[in-house]
Amino acid sequence: MGKSDIGPPSYKKMLPAVIEKNYGKWKYHEILKPGVLKHVSESGDEVWTVRAGSPRLVSIDFIRDICDIADKYCDGKLRFTSRSNVEFMTPKKENVEPIIQAVQKIGLPVGGTGKSISNIIHTQGWAHCHSAATDSSGIVKAIMDELYPYFTSMKLPAKLRVALACCINMCGAVHCSDIAIVGIHTKPPKIDNSKVGAVCEIPTTMASCPTGAIRKNPDPNVKGLVVNEEKCMYCGNCFTVCPAMPLADAEGDGVAIYVGGKVSNARSAPMFSRLAIPYLPNNPPRWPEAVSAIKNIVEVYAKNALPDERMGEWINRVGWENFFKLTGIEFTEYHIDDFTHGVDTYRTTTQFRW
Amino acid sequence: MADNDTPLIDELEKGPWPSYIKEIKRAAKKNAAAKDLLGVQELSFQERITHWKHGGIVGVTGYGAGVIGRYVDAPDKFPAVEMFHTMRINQPAGWFYTTDALRKICDIWEKYGSGLTNFHGSTGDIILLGTNTKSLQPCFDELTEAGFDLGGSGSALRTISCCVGPARCEYSCIDTLDICANLTQEFQDEIHRPRWPYKFKIKISGCPNDGVAAIARADFTIIGTWHDTLRIDQDEVRKYVKNGFDIRGLVTEKCPTKALAWDDKELKLNLRTADCVRCMHCINKMPKALRPGVDRGATILIGGKAPIIKGAYLSWVLVPFMKMEPPYDEAKVLLRKIWEWWDENGRSRERIAELIERMGLKTFLRAVDIKPVPQMVFKPRANPYVFFD
Amino acid sequence: MTEGVTEELKDKILKYLGTVSKAKNRDVARALEIDKAIVDKGIAELAKEDKIEYIYLGTSYIQLKQK
Ligand code: HEM
Ligand code: HEM
Ligand code: SF4
Numbered sequence: 001m002g003k004s005d006i007g008p009p010s011y012k013k014m015l016p017a018v019i020e021k022n023y024g025k026w027k028y029h030e031i032l033k034p035g036v037l038k039h040v041s042e043s044g045d046e047v048w049t050v051r052a053g054s055p056r057l058v059s060i061d062f063i064r065d066i067c068d069i070a071d072k073y074c075d076g077k078l079r080f081t082s083r084s085n086v087e088f089m090t091p092k093k094e095n096v097e098p099i100i101q102a103v104q105k106i107g108l109p110v111g112g113t114g115k116s117i118s119n120i121i122h123t124q125g126w127a128h129c130h131s132a133a134t135d136s137s138g139i140v141k142a143i144m145d146e147l148y149p150y151f152t153s154m155k156l157p158a159k160l161r162v163a164l165a166c167c168i169n170m171c172g173a174v175h176c177s178d179i180a181i182v183g184i185h186t187k188p189p190k191i192d193n194s195k196v197g198a199v200c201e202i203p204t205t206m207a208s209c210p211t212g213a214i215r216k217n218p219d220p221n222v223k224g225l226v227v228n229e230e231k232c233m234y235c236g237n238c239f240t241v242c243p244a245m246p247l248a249d250a251e252g253d254g255v256a257i258y259v260g261g262k263v264s265n266a267r268s269a270p271m272f273s274r275l276a277i278p279y280l281p282n283n284p285p286r287w288p289e290a291v292s293a294i295k296n297i298v299e300v301y302a303k304n305a306l307p308d309e310r311m312g313e314w315i316n317r318v319g320w321e322n323f324f325k326l327t328g329i330e331f332t333e334y335h336i337d338d339f340t341h342g343v344d345t346y347r348t349t350t351q352f353r354w
Numbered sequence: 355m356a357d358n359d360t361p362l363i364d365e366l367e368k369g370p371w372p373s374y375i376k377e378i379k380r381a382a383k384k385n386a387a388a389k390d391l392l393g394v395q396e397l398s399f400q401e402r403i404t405h406w407k408h409g410g411i412v413g414v415t416g417y418g419a420g421v422i423g424r425y426v427d428a429p430d431k432f433p434a435v436e437m438f439h440t441m442r443i444n445q446p447a448g449w450f451y452t453t454d455a456l457r458k459i460c461d462i463w464e465k466y467g468s469g470l471t472n473f474h475g476s477t478g479d480i481i482l483l484g485t486n487t488k489s490l491q492p493c494f495d496e497l498t499e500a501g502f503d504l505g506g507s508g509s510a511l512r513t514i515s516c517c518v519g520p521a522r523c524e525y526s527c528i529d530t531l532d533i534c535a536n537l538t539q540e541f542q543d544e545i546h547r548p549r550w551p552y553k554f555k556i557k558i559s560g561c562p563n564d565g566v567a568a569i570a571r572a573d574f575t576i577i578g579t580w581h582d583t584l585r586i587d588q589d590e591v592r593k594y595v596k597n598g599f600d601i602r603g604l605v606t607e608k609c610p611t612k613a614l615a616w617d618d619k620e621l622k623l624n625l626r627t628a629d630c631v632r633c634m635h636c637i638n639k640m641p642k643a644l645r646p647g648v649d650r651g652a653t654i655l656i657g658g659k660a661p662i663i664k665g666a667y668l669s670w671v672l673v674p675f676m677k678m679e680p681p682y683d684e685a686k687v688l689l690r691k692i693w694e695w696w697d698e699n700g701r702s703r704e705r706i707a708e709l710i711e712r713m714g715l716k717t718f719l720r721a722v723d724i725k726p727v728p729q730m731v732f733k734p735r736a737n738p739y740v741f742f743d
Numbered sequence: 744m745t746e747g748v749t750e751e752l753k754d755k756i757l758k759y760l761g762t763v764s765k766a767k768n769r770d771v772a773r774a775l776e777i778d779k780a781i782v783d784k785g786i787a788e789l790a791k792e793d794k795i796e797y798i799y800l801g802t803s804y805i806q807l808k809q810k
């Protein structure tokens with residue numbers, strides 16, 4: 001048997017020399033232009049960073065391409081951001097423009113800093129996950145093609161963070177993003193009772209449902225389950241423990257759009273994203289309905305928010321009633337929360353806007 | 355498969371944003387699984403549903419985590435992706451790399467896998483997408499020879515991640531990379547051998563800007579902060595103002611507690627330290643003039659998670675201020691107490707926040723020996739239903 | 744061998760796992776009435792010796808290695 005439990009290599013071996021030397025001694029930074037940062041150390045040292053967007057699902061040849069750039073200009077070191085951007089760092093100012101050119105030559109945009117829309121955090125979708133209610137890489141590509149000018153510029157009121165999860169598992173913490181796109185099923189699971197007995201544990205499956213919608217099949221001749229469809233909210237928990245009850249449905253599956261979340265503590269406390277659009281269809285390859293809805297929300301926000309106001313701060317200032325008015329999005333019964341703590345969201349004051 | 359067999363996904367080769375379809379096609383030139391993945395993706399675009407399923411037991415010897423079994427539901431059509439398992443590779447803290455290390459991973463993945471990757475998954479790991487069962491062990495053995503190891507999955511401690519912190523950010527109040535690396539090494543067994551009711555995540559941000567969204571997606575959230583007063587360089591403040599910076603409109607009026615005031619007679623920025631809640635806004639706006647204080651540590655929060663099963667939570671304040679010096683024993687002791695209580699009391703698939711809600715914050719605090727303080731709540735209770743036990 | 748982990752303990756764990764289809768570490772500790780921290784270590788060794796394996800059914804479990 002080989003090695004085990006060695007853990008990842010030490011970050012200390014991976015740092016560029018200028019970073020290692022000035023570790024913990026950085027004094028301030030400036031954003032020189034979209035995608036280009038300059039950090040200044042107490043020692044007087046400076047480091048320039050060029051940030052490039054990536055498609056996240058990449059081939060090893062892509063990794064080799066960016067390694068070539070880092071070998072040429074960055075002493076063989078680079079890093080990634082938590083949003084899958086690539087960062088090239090150099091202590092030499094004269095390397096900045098050549099790095100930008102090299103990055104653009106392999107087709108990558110430079111940007112994603114400051115008041116921009118950075119890369120979309122997303123999950124696996126139809127490229128890899130069994131519970132996906134929508135694709136992820138595909139719809140993300142369609143959205144970023146449309147929002148591209150916001151990645152390469154810094155003209156929004158504040159930064160705008162977009163995330164996508166292809167089912168309501170939301171692996172990826174999309175629930176606190178300025179704009180969150182979530183794949184949703186809208187039809188209850190279709191139970192294949194011929195397989196349930198063989199591949200699922202009946203008690204575990206029944207216990208998995210947060211609304212208690214799953215019962216033993218009342219027909220004593222069938223060893224299987226039934227779903228009370230009125231109680232089902234299509235969360236897919238049951239499918240996660242019992243593969244014989246898939247929810248995927250070409251007509252019923254689609255995306256919902258949530259807005260106004262943030263994780264930073266700057267000014268206002270972190271907030272959840274809240275429902276703006278309950279359902280839009282899956283329409284590959286370019287999801288035109290979802291893309292134009294998102295673009296509309298971004299444009300209305302850009303036009304109306306004050307400087308430094310994140311999406312959720314702007315909505316809190318003008319009120320959700322104005323959010324729906326300004327964006328032209330219809331408010332429906334689906335927007336009213338009827339889940340566990342729903343009543344906390346009902347208005348208990350005569351103060352509101354018309 | 356001929357190039358014109360995938361008209362729907364080919365559409366996504368167009369447009370300014372870099373195309374993942376081009377990337378899959380690059381890999382497909384060398385690898386049959388990547389080629390079949392194109393076909394699966396086209397089929398999903400046509401039928402608007404996923405074609406993946408999972409099941410079976412896959413992994414490497416000695417580990418219960420780090421590999422995710424994945425199978426296509428139409429293996430007759432796409433034999434090369436009949437098995438298409440994912441390997442999660444624990445990233446170095448802060449996602450810094452030498453190109454040597456990256457090239458080694460590429461070479462190994464060229465030999466054993468599809469050649470497709472995510473840099474990185476939202477867990478923080480390098481995600482190697484797509485290999486078959488018999489390649490897992492040799493691939494793992496070569497990765498460990500190259501100095502890499504698997505990350506967490508299942509009901510284990512998940513791969514820990516952190517923001518860039520002191521490596522390149524002047525705001526960082528703690529050594530995020532060192533904490534991340536230290537805890538990762540300490541808890542290798544917890545990462546690789548799932549034993550708990552469900553997953554557990556630790557994320558570390560150097561300051562309240564929370565660059566890795568620790569408050570939203572980590573059960574154990576570590577956020578750098580300071581206990582004294584933020585530092586003001588009045589000369590630099592005056593320079594901002596002289597250059598036409600709207601200090602009132604952009605800074606003092608936006609301070610959430612109105613702790614800041616600009617005195618335009620004395621040309622001085624005044625701070626009522628007791629009212630500063632360390633939100634970072636003023637520092638973000640004037641990085642040359644304002645800095646965090648010098649008495650630094652972290653606020654520890656507990657319970658953040660995505661919506662499954664009972665709804666989403668943001669982490670709750672547990673320890674308002676903890677010094678973070680190596681070897682981080684205070685945090686390690688606390689983590690072990692939390693895990694012990696959770697593992698003893700948690701139901702299957704119950705995250706720590708759900709267990710705390712079910713059994714009460716009071717019970718939890720007693721179990722982990724932490725005294726209640728007002729920083730833990732926005733406000734005390736309004737109802738009279740107190741249990742005096 | 745890890746401190747506190749004996750061949751006897753590991754045999755007990757294997758014997759218990761022979762009586763159930765799957766278990767969590769804590770189930771083993773409860774059944775054997777042995778401190779869970781020690782059981783965790785024993786299970787880690789058994790995993791490395793390829794005598795047990797992990798399954799995932801909504802949450803993770805261990806079972807005897809299936810031949
Ligand atoms: C029996 C039914 C199961 C269902 C329905 C189920 C459900 C899920 C869900 C909800 C996800 C979403 C996470 C993601 O893809 O990011 C997922 C993915 C995953 N499943 Fe399961 N799970 C099951 C069993 C298993 C089994 C047996 C394994 C491993 C052998 C497993 C390993 C994983 C892993 C690790 C992922 C992450 C996939 C990725 O990286 O793309 N699951 N599964
Ligand atoms: C079988 C079930 C599941 C498996 C195997 C699984 C696996 C995964 C995978 C593969 C990722 C990384 C996704 C990516 O790289 O694109 C992930 C991230 C994440 N998962 Fe899951 N997931 C499962 C279910 C869930 C559930 C039920 C929740 C919610 C409680 C959840 C919450 C998250 C969150 C918040 C992240 C992202 C945060 C982070 O970066 O750590 N997952 N999970
Ligand atoms: S969000 Fe849902 S469908 Fe998407 S990868 Fe995560 S679990 Fe799978």
Ligand code: SF4
Pocket residue numbers: 188189208209210211212213214227231232233234235236237238239247
């Ligand atoms: S999808 Fe969710 S709500 Fe519906 S039956 Fe399954 S577990 Fe219950």
Ligand code: SF4
Pocket residue numbers: 517518519523524525526527559560561562563564565566
């Ligand atoms: S979270 Fe704070 S310390 Fe970390 S990178 Fe962001 S601003 Fe810097």
Ligand code: SF4
Pocket residue numbers: 267584608609610611612613614625629630631632633634635636637
């Ligand atoms: S950090 Fe935030 S709360 Fe503190 S003075 Fe600055 S703006 Fe006000």
